[in-house]
Structures are given as structure tokens and as C-alpha cells.
Amino acid sequence: MCLRAGGDPAIFYHNSYWQLDPDEALIIEFRPPENCRTWNFQLSNYWMESLDYRHRRIHINRHGATLEADGTCRLVVAHACPGPQYPNWLSTTGHRCGSMLLRYVEATEFPPITTRVVPQATLKNA
Template identity: 40%
Template sequence: MTIDAEAGSLCVRQVFSDWATERPANLVIECIDAVYPPPAALSEADVAARAERLVRWLDKAGAYWDKMCKLSLNAPSNSLAFTPLSESAWGGFQNQAYGMGSFRCAPDEAVILEFTPPSCHYWSFGLGNWYWETVNWFSRQSSLNHAQARLDDDGVFRAVIAHRDPGVPNWLDTGGHTHGTVNGRLLLTDSVPNPTMKLVPFDDARRFLPTETPTVIAAERTEQLRLRRRSAHLRNSH
């Protein structure tokens, strides 16, 4: 991997489709010219330089993510747009499109998210709070990827963003947040679709879904979330 003289960090991302079976890679960064053992202690100048770099990083990263959160939250409510593929390289991946938007719904409302998946290696949607922190993805179905989601017979992904379980497979749990962020990802995609989001009364959500949409009862949801939590812990224990 070729780097220029100004490079100072490396970002590594892994995507997981089947949480129950896929495991993280074991990655190590090693300086091949290093001499061991290393010096017994860092000098005061070395410690000061590292602390200064940390402060600069915190300041820069904090300002950047504050800007990104406001960009999503200030967008029209219940809307999401993907970046053009020509702009994807800044995030670390070629041919990755980032979807950024916001949701806003009251406890008696729901948002219907519709998305036609393109030909791609991976896609996902997840909900976050005001600070772009992911809603508890261990114990709540606050995110779904292409391996977890159910597509309708017409090939469309339809999800219900709601505070309560609407009894459908593609529920995206707000975790109690009435206003938050929606994040989408397309990896190695050949095109960028335009998702739609529609605010509806919670009790009428099924009217906006195909008639063949299955019903998920409470016991089934509990078992799904139990397996989700187990898979998440197993993934993070490696």
C-alpha cells in the first residue's frame, strides 16, 4: 500500500453480513525496520509531541463530526441521500456510497423507508441519535444489512422506523429517539439509488406495505434479538 510523506494514520474498516458466522480479521501493524528491544523510556519531548498530536486530532475530529451531524439533522425531516460515487474516496473506500439523512417521528407515528438495492457487495441502513451514535445495535434491531433484511417480491427493501414493534421483519428500532440520524452504506456498488421516506400513523403502517408482508409476533422478535445479541458479543470477543 503506497503512502505519501504526509500520511499519518491508517483507517481499516470491516463489514459483516452474517453476524453469526463471520469473524474479524486479525490485523497487526509492524515496522519492518524496527530494532528490538525498544528504548526503555520516551523522552519528555516525545511525550509532549504525542500529546500535542492527540489534542490536534481531538479538536479536528470533534469539529468534523459536529459538522456532519448538523448536516444530517438539518436536512429535511425523513429524507436520506447517497453521495455520488465520484465523492466516495474521501471516506476510505472506492465505489462506496454513503447515505446521510434524518428521521423524525412521534411515538404514535412511523416512517416507511423504501430502497431498491443496486448490484453491490454489501448494503445496510442504521439509525443513530443526535450525535450520530448508533442506537444500541446489540439488543435492538436498529440496523439491518443485506443478509439480515427481507426484500419484498418486487425486490424492494421496505423498513418501518418506529418506537414500538410494528410486527414486521424490517423494523428499525428508534430506541426512544424522536429525532435522529439515518445512515446508509453501499459497498462496491455499480449505481446509487434514491431511497424514499414517508411519515405515516403507526397504526396504519401496514397499509403502506405489500399484503404478503409477514407478521412477526413478540416471541419471534425476542428470539431474533437474542440471537442478534449473542452474535454481536461473539463477534466482539475475537
């Protein structure tokens, strides 16, 4: 469910919690709304504090994401880089759990988001 959180009425949020063992990866897939001014996704720690964005990639937005041919955005959250075939990899910066937030600005539709945890070793073979 996409919610407003007060403040600007044009901003909507999906917020969730993640937990990964060192050998796991979280796959997040969604189709960004075409009518959305912008969107961004970020990882935070358990207390919703920012992870180390200065040294690791912990966030992505519509300008930096690589979309699939069908317009789907596939993000991979993992402790280690799964390889260049996953350009939207985001680092846990060593945290085993935390929160994640997807924000839409001026969107009028909110396509579904799917998530799944997989063994990271299966990504290297893809």
C-alpha cells in the same frame, strides 16, 4: 444523492435525519443495487452515535433484510414493533430524532430512495 465520504473509494453513503412522534412510523423504501457487494442501514442518535444495538434492532443489511417480491426493501422505523408483517422493523430505542445512514459497498448504480412518515396505527391494519 449518494456520496463518498473519504477513505475507501468503493463505499458510498446516503445520510439523513429523522424525527418521529411516539405514534408515527417512518417507511423507507429502496431497491438494493444488484451489482452491490453488500449494503447496510443503521440508525444513530442526533450526534451520529450508535443506538443500543445490543438490546434492540437498529441496523439491517443485505443478509438480514426481507425483500418484497419485486426486490424492494421496505424498512419501518418506529418506537414500537408494528407487527410480524413488518420483518424489517428498526427500533428508535426511545429516541424521538436521530440520523440514518444507508451504505453501499462496490455499487455502480444508486436507485432512488423514498421515505414517508405515517401514523403507526395505519401499519397495524395493513
